[in-house]
Amino acid sequence: MQKLKVLVVDDEPGICSGVKRILGKFTVSYPFMDEDRGFEVFEAYTGEDAIELIKKDPPDIVLLDNKLPGIQGTEVLDYINKNHREIVVMIITSYASLELAVKATEKGAYDFIPKPFTPQELKSSMEKVTKHHFLQGMTQRLNKEGKEVRFQFLSVLSHELKSPLNAVEGYLKIMEERQAGDQISQYDQIIERALQRINGMRTLIMDLLDLTKIQSDEKEKQFEHVNLLDITKNAIETVSPYAIQKDVELNLHAEEDITFYGDPNDMEIVLNNLISNAVKYNYKEGKVDVNLEKDIDQITIKVSDTGIGMKQEETSKLFNEFVRIKNEKTRNITGSGLGLSIVKKVINLYNGDIQIDSTPGKGSTFTVILPLNNQ
Amino acid sequence: MNTNKKILVADDDVDYLFQIKLHLQNMGYEVLTVESQKEAEEVLENTKPDLAIYDLMMETEDSGFILSYKTKQKYPDVPVVIATAVASETGISFGLDTKDEKRWIKADLYLEKDIRKEQLEKEIKKLLD
Ligand SMILES: Nc1ncnc2c1ncn2[C@@H]1O[C@H](COP(=O)(O)OP(=O)(O)O)[C@@H](O)[C@H]1O
Numbered sequence: 001m002q003k004l005k006v007l008v009v010d011d012e013p014g015i016c017s018g019v020k021r022i023l024g025k026f027t028v029s030y031p032f033m034d035e036d037r038g039f040e041v042f043e044a045y046t047g048e049d050a051i052e053l054i055k056k057d058p059p060d061i062v063l064l065d066n067k068l069p070g071i072q073g074t075e076v077l078d079y080i081n082k083n084h085r086e087i088v089v090m091i092i093t094s095y096a097s098l099e100l101a102v103k104a105t106e107k108g109a110y111d112f113i114p115k116p117f118t119p120q121e122l123k124s125s126m127e128k129v130t131k132h133h134f135l136q137g138m139t140q141r142l143n144k145e146g147k148e149v150r151f152q153f154l155s156v157l158s159h160e161l162k163s164p165l166n167a168v169e170g171y172l173k174i175m176e177e178r179q180a181g182d183q184i185s186q187y188d189q190i191i192e193r194a195l196q197r198i199n200g201m202r203t204l205i206m207d208l209l210d211l212t213k214i215q216s217d218e219k220e221k222q223f224e225h226v227n228l229l230d231i232t233k234n235a236i237e238t239v240s241p242y243a244i245q246k247d248v249e250l251n252l253h254a255e256e257d258i259t260f261y262g263d264p265n266d267m268e269i270v271l272n273n274l275i276s277n278a279v280k281y282n283y284k285e286g287k288v289d290v291n292l293e294k295d296i297d298q299i300t301i302k303v304s305d306t307g308i309g310m311k312q313e314e315t316s317k318l319f320n321e322f323v324r325i326k327n328e329k330t331r332n333i334t335g336s337g338l339g340l341s342i343v344k345k346v347i348n349l350y351n352g353d354i355q356i357d358s359t360p361g362k363g364s365t366f367t368v369i370l371p372l373n374n375q
Numbered sequence: 376m377n378t379n380k381k382i383l384v385a386d387d388d389v390d391y392l393f394q395i396k397l398h399l400q401n402m403g404y405e406v407l408t409v410e411s412q413k414e415a416e417e418v419l420e421n422t423k424p425d426l427a428i429y430d431l432m433m434e435t436e437d438s439g440f441i442l443s444y445k446t447k448q449k450y451p452d453v454p455v456v457i458a459t460a461v462a463s464e465t466g467i468s469f470g471l472d473t474k475d476e477k478r479w480i481k482a483d484l485y486l487e488k489d490i491r492k493e494q495l496e497k498e499i500k501k502l503l504d
Binding site: 156170171197214326331 | 387388389390391393410411433434459460488489
């Protein structure tokens with residue numbers, strides 16, 4: 001059980017000990033919280049003492065009396081607002097000063113409880129406060145994580161976009177200054193590299209478009225009965241010029257009717273990426289087998305290749321954005337490192353699963369499972 | 376000219392490596408290029424360069440920082456330059472402005488990769504003198 005620290009600020013000792021007694025054995029549980037919350041109660045009789053205590057060891061919750069002997073409750077509230085916004089403040093007030101309490105909530109106190117209160121009234125107030133405290137912590141965490149993820153994504157994206165620009169610009173400058181001589185043929189290799197980098201950039205832009213497409217609203221998705229066989233045939237056709245060039249053989253094994261209720265764009269993304277990778281990371285004269293299978297409760301898509309494969313520890317990272325395996329064999333293959341991260345996102349949208357089985361130098365099999373339960 | 380001064384360059388972008396090697400050689404330096412943090416560490420084991428230029432993002436997003444730190448540990452007097460294509464518009468500021476940053480990043484200079492080669496030459500000369 002997690003204990004929330006509650007500081008009671010009231011000049012009436014009776015209130016403090018009352019709160020202690022009532023909350024001592026009280027716990028709050030909500031289905032969305034992983035564990036119950038209990039309370040540990042501290043007390044302060046003046047606003048000055050309260051601020052000292054908060055400074056030393058900030059509590060989670062403050063129950064604050066309006067009328068205090070020295071500085072007023074509102075000043076303590078101001079201090080908390082300024083320095084510890086995460087603390088949830090509840091005002092304790094007599095009915096006579098209800099107006100002040102309302103003002104306090106306008107100034108950032110979460111709620112107020114009129115005194116004298118019954119144990120039941122205090123408990124239900126604490127339930128509300130606890131829920132608020134939990135949700136507040138949740139949103140803060142999410143915001144923070146969201147920000148960091150975005151920040152990382154942008155910096156890596158900027159890196160991926162600028163690197164090819166810098167490379168091409170650098171080559172053009174070398175040509176401008178005739179650094180390799182006056183014959184154009186002396187620049188063949190440089191031109192070839194520059195063209196390759198431009199190609200890589202184009203791929204990156206296409207992948208980014210895919211990424212924004214799948215991140216668009218659920219509502220914008222065009223759900224329909226998609227014939228996966230057609231989509232697979234199209235994907236094979238799209239890569240076949242490249243496959244012919246590399247002398248890679250493409251085979252499709254499937255039953256006639258493999259329909260899936262989903263967005264055809266999403267299905268294209270999955271099949272295009274897996275099949276083009278299987279060709280791209282294959283050896284010359286290699287083979288690619290695409291298997292489609294429909295059972296009662298799921299569709300299985302299997303793309304196997306006889307390509308360069310990868311190590312076990314490398315497979316786990318591949319679904320992260322911008323991850324590419326760097327070694328001798330992948331050196332001259334361009335890519336954005338986005339493809340598989342996009343594929344994974346799409347599959348997650350459909351509560352599916354993707355697995356890699358790979359042996360370095362032998363080949364890889366990517367297996368996608370799409371459940372049919374809500375079809 | 377600065378003959379015999381050895382510069383180690385680590386970058387996973389082969390095109391950048393090719394280009395900077397060409398420029399540095401034209402300036403009269405001996406250039407050693409590697410494509411990863413790992414290879415750079417191997418080279419540092421038994422070679423002391425006169426200057427090192429590290430890309431920031433290689434195997435990990437802070438490979439350059441790690442290499443820089445390791446270089447300074449082994450050879451405190453070797454100047455280290457961190458080169459990156461990441462611009463400040465992404466919100467990262469790797470400028471070595473505060474003492475704190477200098478202490479943990481431990482590089483002597485931070486360079487945008489698209490700087491002109493005349494500028495590059497000037498900065499390197501400054502560090503080597
Ligand atoms: N069929 C495959 N065989 C071997 N390696 C693969 C295969 N598919 C993907 N990979 C590895 O996974 C990495 C990430 O793939 P992906 O996200 O599609 O990006 P990209 O192909 O643009 O680099 C690739 O760089 C490659 O190293």
